[in-house]
Amino acid sequence: MNAKKANAIVAKAATGLLAALASIPAWADSEPVRWQLNMPQGVTRTAENAYDMHMLMLWICVAIGVVVFGAMGYAMVKFRKSKGAKPDVEFTHSTKLEVIWTVVPILILVVMAVPATLKVIEQYDAKGHEMTVKVTGYQWMWRYEIVGEDVNFISRLDRESDRIRQAGIRPDPNANPHYLRDVDNPLVLPTDTKIRLVFTADDVIHAWWVPALGWKQDAIPGIINEAWTEIREPGTYRGVCAELCGKDHGFMPIVVKAVPRAEYEAWLAAQKAGDLAEAARIAATAPATAGGEG
Template sequence: ALVFGLIMWSVIFHRKSRGVEAAKWHESLTVEVLWTVVPFIILIVLAFPATKTLIKMEDTTTDVDLTIKATGYQWMWSYDYIDYGVNFYSKLAEESNKIRQVKSGMDPYENPNYLYDVDKEVVVPVGKKVRLLTTAADVIHSWWVPELGGKKDAIPGFINEMWFTAKEEGVYRGSCAELCGKDHAFMPIVVRVVSQKEFEQWVTEQGGTLPEVESEEVVAQASH
């Protein structure tokens, strides 16, 4: 708006019909140096925090608390909790699946999480860095949960990775973000964030095993 305002002001008040003559001047080395150097300095200054942030965004190896492998299928996800021995399939919840059927006679508006409910949720501890490995068994999918700030393609034959840390307990919903066939719209993702104690209890209930954590005393002795 400011630029267009200045342009209109110049056109109206500095037009030839008002007797205004164009200024006659040649190049200015000082001006040219300024409009080259100043933007360059600004870009350099911005590059440092931007680079630091980008490196942190892609750092999937430092201080990782939990690693989960997500595999996309037509049309569901499978999850493998590395180091915990927990794995399962997660697909559209039965109620949503019934509602979506033609002539089901059911009102989707009566289900607040229609098409965003699953039969088995991903469970992670709050405040922990979760490393997510994504791949696919058939076509390209994409794991996406907006509130967790992550979206990563799941490609057959490749393993992509990303990480997220949920700051608050609760339920976070997402879906496949890559058109993957006729039931693409029915491939939701639900992540439940719980306390560390609840997470450990959940792992035990799933028949998994908790990795052994060395005590601070053992770690201190090993470092000497």
């Protein structure tokens, strides 16, 4: 390899590293970015819990890897056969060592399991919620019902994305930045409000997944599953059906618009009054990137 080619490779690697480092602030967002090296932090406590556990497990695994592979590397170099090293029978058949390397992994697993279990339990603890949203999956759309508010509507792939898809046109990323990820009627939710969501389906199994919220939940015919969320930042958060549910599985996106409580109440009033244009206008006020797009 000549020096010119080596320099080009180094320059390319350095560019990639700088791009990755530049993307670190965007990890708090939910929209994937080039060279993203980590999962998004999300905008809810459940998302934060998932991120914290991910990082805890990651660093535990890194520490274990350093110790194990470091010891392997040292042993292979220090005690190689070419240097005349011979097996130590007392070491390789030590009951004490076997007990140690059996007990230590068990302790590590317990240390990892306890906080993970507590956070999973919290994820399903919807006590104290202020409102309930029923989500029903269909082939290939979602129905949202604000329980107790007489608001019930269908949310499906937006018409422009559907037109481009069916026409077989190559989408322009500038004109259609969220091709196949926009909907005609987004779900509008208030920020700083504990919201219980219940999930079911009317035909086959679906899964409602918005990465920014930190979890996904199966929607199964005849079964009610539940989860909760409390969105901290106004913004537009996108998701998808995460369960293969038929030929148009890839064309039933999810869009959640989080707005301050006053704007949510105005949207709710417009929905109740059947003023869909006003409801759409209010939904459009949700920031496109505050807190990140999922």
